[in-house]
Amino acid sequence: MAGLEPWVLAGLVLLALAAGVGITAVGPGGVLITVGLFAFTDLSPAQVAGTAIVTNVATGLLGTAVYTRSGQLREPATRRTAALLAAAALVGTPLGVLANGLVTGRVFGVLLGVFIALVAVLVLWRRPRDGRTTGEIGWPVAAAVGAGVAVVGAMFGVGGPLLSVPLLVALGMPVLPALAAAQAQSVVIAAAGTIGYVAAGAVDWHLAALMGVPELAGVLAGWMIARAVPATALKAALVVSLLALAPYVALHG
Secondary structure: OOOOOHHHHHHHHHHHHHHHHHHHHOOOOOHHHHHHHHHHOOOOHHHHHHHHHHHHHHHHHHHHHHHHHOOHHHOHHHHHHHHHHHHHHHHHHHHHHHHHOOOOHHHHHHHHHHHHHHHHHHHHHOOOOOOOOOOOOOHHHHHHHHHHHHHHHHHHOOOOHHHHHHHHHHOOOOHHHHHHHHHHHHHHHHHHHHHHHHHOOOOOHHHHHHHHHHHHHHHHHHHHHHHHOOOHHHHHHHHHHHHHHHHHHHHHO
8 A cells, every 4th residue: 555645545445335335235246356456456467357346255255244134145046046156256366366367457458448348238228027036046157257257356456246236136146145145256267366366476465455444334224225216316327327437447547
């Protein structure tokens, strides 16, 4: 953190808080950690992804715990989907870490900008199908989603909810079971990704701590919002933020 201006540090903390809220309230949100580290620090793409993904270990565990407490992860169908997503993530995550090492800072910025815009579109697009209440999808689809999300998540240092939730809801899962299953998957992505990036020496532990603590506070706040408040306004704010950030991040690279 040496050399960073106080306003930059404050901005990173606020982004981390917003990221935590987004993770458990609407799914996408964790990408704000990656965006902040890439846009406001001099970290390399590997350090950005490695530092960001470390914070997802704790947020994934906390998100899994709170959705277990509120009952979603006690439902057998949701638990099966979560297990499939997590198992597939064991295959996809190492591939994502390897892919990160193949890109330069400029290419990483462009890819991250495109990725952010895609997530915004997915958030706008997602909607539950008619009257569906179960938290289970077919195992081939769950495995494909789990592996694909893990590759992208590990490459950019983001957890499962960012892509899994919009995709699962688009496939017909209700929002709360999708959020719950994605939390469990994110633990595997974050843990396996952390091992890979630590082995490469690509983690700034001071920045991980600075952003990880407020992110955890945001996770708790987002869980309460998701259960108590319609997510329409938060969803709209997230989409606007992502679409505004996408071109900046791409040009910054």
